[in-house]
Amino acid sequence: MKIVVCIKQVPDTKGGVQFNPDGTLNRGAMLAIMNPDDKAGLEAALRLKDQYGAEVTVITMGLPKASDVLVEAMAMGADKAVLVTDRVLGGADTWATSTTLAGAIRNLEYDLIITGRQAIDGDTAQVGPQISEHLNIPVISYTQKLEIEGDYVVAQRQYEDRYHVVKAKMPCLITALAELNEPRYMTPGGIFDAYDAEIVEFNRKDLIDVEDSNLGLKGSPTKIAKASDKVRKGAGEQVNLDPEASVGYILEKLKEKHVI
Amino acid sequence: MNLNEYKGVYVYVQQVDNKIDGVALELLGKARDLAKDLDTDVTAVLLGSDVKGLVKKLAQYGADKVILVDDPALKDYRTEPYTHALASIINEFKPEIVLVGATAIGRDLGPLVSARVQTGLTADCTQLDIGDFPIKPMMGKEQQHNQLLMTRPAFGGNTIATIACPDNRPQMATVRPGVMQKIEKIADAEAEVIAYNPGFEENNKYVEIVDVVKSLSNTVDIMDANILVSGGRGVGGPENFYILEELAKAIGGEVSCSRAVVDAGWKPKDLQVGQTGKTVRPNVYFAIGISGAIQHVAGMEEADIIIAINKDETAPIFDVADYGIVGDYKQIVPTLAKSLESIAATEA
């Protein structure tokens, strides 16, 4: 079995967040980690590898620095790594990103593609399902449990108040929830080996069936009109009223904020 | 793509087990505002199997038209037939705006449909407006009017971004449940119903639903709660927590607590908010009798609205509270709970 896992390097949102003048994110200025849902997806792939001997290829799109997460993935046990990088890919929204990744994945063999449900920087949950659409394969989003039965993936697809047990024929794509598993750590020896391993680089010319007009900032239907840091709030109002007026005050505020 | 061909504000009506999800009604409410600004009308898109009976309610909550796809293929939510149905409707009817609830269904359907009809999608919006893009005139860039401006948090709530989709149609957004306001029910409202059949043909993307397992668990993780009523040492004792529980019940929230309460053995550890407990981000956080030690604040300062009730007017909790009420919670909270109950009763 061949598994492709899409991973993303994301800024650790525990620190501050920074923007370029054009409103896009200044990723270079922030601490970078492997997106948690993607890591769960990678772990799921590595468990299938442990169980069935699958070959796991990790792929990411980003600046050359994004190859750090590929090294990390290999230090956890992934077999191959692909970096999709090109100046023309900069500023891509989810639509352009999924188009690009699909164009890159067309170079690879796969029975199963795994992405994280969503990335902690954008929280959009869009790229995974959109890749499946571009590649014309079935998708199971929000996977909380994953099994393989012959040519089929059998997954628990999570909803708010239930889950569906869904069976999809491979090749297919699943998006992984962090709840899917507890990702393993790297090993020290794995890190040393990963630094010696090759990372395959794909550029614009390697993307299959992708128009120039669908790439990067230009190929992104959505545009950022305005972006700003959320102002950390300080003390708000403080009132000292009799009990009845206090209740009235709280009700008024709850209404004002559409809570009731 | 001729952008002018695209008209009308569409709302995808999520139904599960033939019950309309609340977010759909909220979106109809918002769609009315947007439609008014654009001088157009509101269309509800209802997909499902045997769901005709739901049309009336959509009219009552603001739909001028209802496009109905009623087919056994749509019985339980499955990505492919639902995507096919909604994408076909978009291609056929050409709406300028499509709103979808940012639920576990909407966050699957939205991306697939947007990819299929080749337009942008902005996820998890908390605010929608009609305005200009760019927001302020820019040299060498034509300012486009009547754009949907979609505002959403990103980076775990650290940033806010406003996004437009100026060159593609429809402009699609998923919107978080609980953010928009549904309109007051108009009992005698009627909507034009358009039955539509996109044709369902099984292909490789159809998956099989082997089982549907509804969750029975009542245990709520305080991290998932939208509203938390949290008590501290100032509550006075375990026997007083029923007061907080009544407020939680009245407002649809859960009870949590500070470390002092856990240490005193009044409440179990899994309800503890703070550095050594859980970090929570509810919409509303009531801090009752909680002094507001740094360790506690670290676990709840990201709440959207913090309401603190404390006898001590110098309590540090007031430094982070949006609304601080100095007073005895025993005289305030029970009345508040009763008022909320009566409000809920009149709305039902």
Added chain:
Amino acid sequence: MDFNLSSKHEMARTLFRDFAETEVKPLAQEVDETECFPEETVKKMAKYGFLGIPVPKEYGGQGCDILTYAMCVEELAKVCGTTAVIVSAHTSLCVDPIMTYGTEEQKQKYLPALAKGEKLGAFGLTEPGAGTDAQGQQTKAVLDGDEWVLNGSKIFITNGKYADVYIVIAVTGTVEKRGRQVKEISAFIVEKGTPGFSFGTKEKKMGIRGSATYELIFTDCRIPKENMLGAKGKGFGIAMHTLDGGRIGIASQALGLAEGALETTIEYVKERKQFGRSISKFQNTQFQLADMATKVKAAQLMVYRAAEAKKRGGNYSVEASMAKLYAAETAMEVTTKAVQLHGGYGYIREYDVERMMRDAKITEIYEGTSEVQRMVIAADLLK
């Protein structure tokens, strides 16, 4: 000369830090309070290869260098002194001498299980009458047919009872040296479960309280002849060389404790308010932190340099002794200051710096006291 770590070492640090923060830190207080050996943590570390970092791949290890191992101990010690010393004693005092002095058969037999952490290692040198002083050794080994018969006891043995493989130093006779009869010292590999090998009482300690410190008792304990490590009579050299390596491990532990206390204190002084302002605004706080950070950085450079010296081979005794001396004294000083900057809270067990200060003290004592380190350094200066 490059003072920057390579990216692979940086990534290894990220790994160790993540592991320490997630798996080790939450248990540190409990491990200290209950004085329980953290067996589950050891199993987890074994799973990820932390117990065989400098062991070549062909012996089941990770194939990394001493610096990586030192960084592992350092990061663990930042959050838990106990967990750090378990790895240090295992790696430096048991795995390393087998790697260095073992026959191919001994390496094949012991290293894979030790490197994978299926077995834990320990080292027995100290006796009630002798620490680093070879002539004070009382434990005897007598050859009887194909077996060595051990009698005597070892005290203060880290990983005691929990370890499966012990390097034990014993007297195997007397030899003439400069006209005097002196004790001949040899090293042995002794497995737990060997008849005649038992454990005495567990020590109750000031710090590193989850670390198991036991007395080893040998009563007519018969071990196969082939379990002698290195040549007969070379035991003292093996012990001293092993301690040189051990000092890098303990220096790393001391470094980690100092860094952990410094980090904790920086966080604390930013939060803590006195007289209406954050105590980080007081110059005393700032100057104290500056001194602490400077010493910590100096200690780190010395520890890493010693680790690199060991990797290069040759004699690195002085580098190891200097690193251990300086890192241990820095750990004691920095943790003490950390407690002071915490004020009353620093004296309370709920706050980590209280434990760190108790844990730090041992680093000035074991693997050779600070005084012994000064002797080693001075001897080199005056040779």
